[in-house]
Amino acid sequence: MDGEKLTKLLDLMYRIRFFEERTMVLFREGLIVGALHHYIGEEAIAAGACAAAEKHDYVVSTHRGHGHCIAKGADLKRMMAELMGRETGYSRARGGSMHIFSVEEGLLGGNGIVGGGLPIALGSALSGQYRESGQVTLCFFAEGAGARGTFHESLNLAALWKLPVVYICENNLWAATTYINYSLPIENIGDRASAYGIPGKVIDGNDVEEVYKTVDEAIKRAREGNGPTLIECKTYRHYPHCMVIPDTRPQDEVMEWKKKDPIPRFEKRLLEEKVITKTEMGKIKKKVKNMLDEAEEFARKSPLPAVETVEEGLWA
Amino acid sequence: MRELTYLGALNEALREEMERDENVFLIGEDIGSFGGVFGVEKGLWEKFGEKRVRQTPISEDAIVGTAVGAAMTGLRPVAEIMYIDFITCCMDQVVNQAAKLRYMSGGKIKMPLVIRAQGGSGTAEAAQHSQSLEAWFVHTPGLKVVMPATVYDAKGLLKTAIRDDNPVIFLEHRMLYNIKDNVPEGEWTVPFGKAEVKHEGKDITIVATSLMVHKALEAAKELADSISIEVIDPRTLVPLDIDTILKSVKKTSKLLVVHEAPTIAGVGAEIVRQVVENAFDYLDGAPRVLGGRSIPMPYAPILEKACTPQKEGIVKLIKEMM
Numbered sequence: 081m082d083g084e085k086l087t088k089l090l091d092l093m094y095r096i097r098f099f100e101e102r103t104m105v106l107f108r109e110g111l112i113v114g115a116l117h118h119y120i121g122e123e124a125i126a127a128g129a130c131a132a133a134e135k136h137d138y139v140v141s142t143h144r145g146h147g148h149c150i151a152k153g154a155d156l157k158r159m160m161a162e163l164m165g166r167e168t169g170y171s172r173a174r175g176g177s178m179h180i181f182s183v184e185e186g187l188l189g190g191n192g193i194v195g196g197g198l199p200i201a202l203g204s205a206l207s208g209q210y211r212e213s214g215q216v217t218l219c220f221f222a223e224g225a226g227a228r229g230t231f232h233e234s235l236n237l238a239a240l241w242k243l244p245v246v247y248i249c250e251n252n253l254w255a256a257t258t259y260i261n262y263s264l265p266i267e268n269i270g271d272r273a274s275a276y277g278i279p280g281k282v283i284d285g286n287d288v289e290e291v292y293k294t295v296d297e298a299i300k301r302a303r304e305g306n307g308p309t310l311i312e313c314k315t316y317r318h319y320p321h322c323m324v325i326p327d328t329r330p331q332d333e334v335m336e337w338k339k340k341d342p343i344p345r346f347e348k349r350l351l352e353e354k355v356i357t358k359t360e361m362g363k364i365k366k367k368v369k370n371m372l373d374e375a376e377e378f379a380r381k382s383p384l385p386a387v388e389t390v391e392e393g394l395w396a
Numbered sequence: 397m398r399e400l401t402y403l404g405a406l407n408e409a410l411r412e413e414m415e416r417d418e419n420v421f422l423i424g425e426d427i428g429s430f431g432g433v434f435g436v437e438k439g440l441w442e443k444f445g446e447k448r449v450r451q452t453p454i455s456e457d458a459i460v461g462t463a464v465g466a467a468m469t470g471l472r473p474v475a476e477i478m479y480i481d482f483i484t485c486c487m488d489q490v491v492n493q494a495a496k497l498r499y500m501s502g503g504k505i506k507m508p509l510v511i512r513a514q515g516g517s518g519t520a521e522a523a524q525h526s527q528s529l530e531a532w533f534v535h536t537p538g539l540k541v542v543m544p545a546t547v548y549d550a551k552g553l554l555k556t557a558i559r560d561d562n563p564v565i566f567l568e569h570r571m572l573y574n575i576k577d578n579v580p581e582g583e584w585t586v587p588f589g590k591a592e593v594k595h596e597g598k599d600i601t602i603v604a605t606s607l608m609v610h611k612a613l614e615a616a617k618e619l620a621d622s623i624s625i626e627v628i629d630p631r632t633l634v635p636l637d638i639d640t641i642l643k644s645v646k647k648t649s650k651l652l653v654v655h656e657a658p659t660i661a662g663v664g665a666e667i668v669r670q671v672v673e674n675a676f677d678y679l680d681g682a683p684r685v686l687g688g689r690s691i692p693m694p695y696a697p698i699l700e701k702a703c704t705p706q707k708e709g710i711v712k713l714i715k716e717m718m
Contacts, residue, residue, distance in 0.1 A: 200465040200468070203461060203463060394537065
């Protein structure tokens with residue numbers, strides 16, 4: 081991977097991390113409401129996976145979807161406006177944090193139902209195949225969704241029809257407060273791929289380059305008409321399930337995983353390999369922080385939706 | 397004019413719409429070479445091939461999910477749920493996804509999909525194959541709900557459903573599949589939100605849906621010498637043409653709603669609410685609803701019949717109301 085690509089990955093990871101940190105502040109101020117699910121700690125997956133995709137490819141996201149949106153190229157201003165309940169938000173403040181849609185950027189929405197996106201990804205993948213557009217669907221979900229029937233139905237049909245879809249399981253070990261041992265009787269979700277006769281990969285989800293390479297290969301396979309791949313990315317979220325529940329996880333486990341934070345680790349590597357200097361890194365960080373200042377200001381200044389428009393958008 | 401069955405009408409609607417628009421495709425169980433368990437898709441697989449007529453495993457979530465994702469990205473899927481009872485296996489995709497994604501996207505995406513299913517009782521298939529679940533969908537914002545009762549409406553409404561940019565639940569009744577009618581050649585559509593007066597009268601208004609339209613018409617015929625009965629078929633429950641119903645009630649002063657689904661919290665209750673709110677002063681006596689019993693459908697035909705409105709019961713209730 082060339083230096084420009086690596087720098088782009090770092091930039092994407094900063095955008096996701098700083099966006100999430102900013103939303104935490106705004107949540108505490110009461111400007112963002114609802115149940116905010118942060119992606120901090122998992123940035124390498126969205127960044128690596130979406131960087132391997134083309135603009136016209138589709139992303140089916142989850143309730144923890146900000147990272148996927150940002151990595152796919154969503155506008156931070158409109159995302160922030162959506163989270164702050166403004167008319168200028170992606171979904172005119174009808175969707176909120178869990179449901180950011182932008183077909184222009186290939187974002188087919190976050191989903192408030194765990195495992196709810198997997199069957200929808202069948203449809204966008206079929207659509208790409210049907211129209212022979214070459215579009216691939218990246219379907220994100222987490223290990224909690226692996227216990228849903230939709231996981232089986234979707235992988236089974238996608239394998240049967242060789243649909244151009246890449247299943248990306250973000251295994252962060254905890255489904256809300258349920259530890260993976262309560263939901264997964266085997267070690268790896270990725271191993272289930274063999275039950276559908278498709279390739280299954282189990283990778284370090286905190287290594288952005290590994291994610292990129294693995295997803296890139298899966299996308300190529302899908303585009304060539306060879307069907308789906310299941311990729312399990314081992315990772316961890318640094319914060320509780322959402323902003324409104326306490327952290328019930330063992331704190332030594334949290335500390336251990338924070339040491340594997342994908343961002344400092346990638347920074348260190350880029351510095352060691354002289355891909356980037358500290359000054360350049362600082363410049364990117366500053367640029368991203370400025371973008372977030374602008375996004376916040378845009379959202380703060382944007383009007384709230386007019387109550388009279390509440391029915392708009394229901395029917396086509 | 398020519399004779400056509402309700403089943404044949406549905407088949408024609410699918411064929412014509414698939415010919416008209418290559419983005420229309422079918423997805424469901426047993427719809428390939430077999431042509432669907434009731435034969436609605438007969439000949440379509442041979443004509444359009446596997447790309448357009450997609451037979452799936454028994455995977456309702458996958459069927460509706462595929463339809464949702466495909467609709468969002470430019471196709472016009474028509475999904476078949478073999479029995480409406482099986483929609484319970486994919487209610488997330490119907491209620492949380494298909495019905496809501498357009499609104500949650502701020503109106504950015506379109507959801508042009510049709511979910512067809514047949515329901516109702518009459519074939520002694522008992523509780524898990526005999527339900528009338530329309531009220532669930534009427535109660536879910538974001539879904540259009542269609543219940544054709546005649547051959548003409550079956551074809552015209554299905555074509556309208558396929559061309560609609562919103563999710564449509566299209567509920568057929570399997571006891572109607574073999575009814576025959578004289579219909580025109582060629583194509584026609586029936587608009588949504590337009591009830592039809594199936595029989596004019598002046599003494600009482602009966603609003604009936606699906607199979608019950610026919611039972612209400614039989615009752616009207618039987619009582620024709622003594623009572624003049626107006627039978628209205630809303631045809632689409634969402635959108636509901638309350639104006640036609642109100643106009644009739646203002647003329648007759650009496651309202652009876654007949655549907656096969658359980659009376660409790662059903663569509664009849666909703667129609668009565670709207671009539672009471674908008675035409676209370678015109679009513680001569682309490683409006684009534686004759687629906688199914690609140691009981692899982694029993695197997696024995698004699699019990700099954702006892703759980704749903706029959707002509708005799710309609711006639712009896714009309715006489716009581718006069």
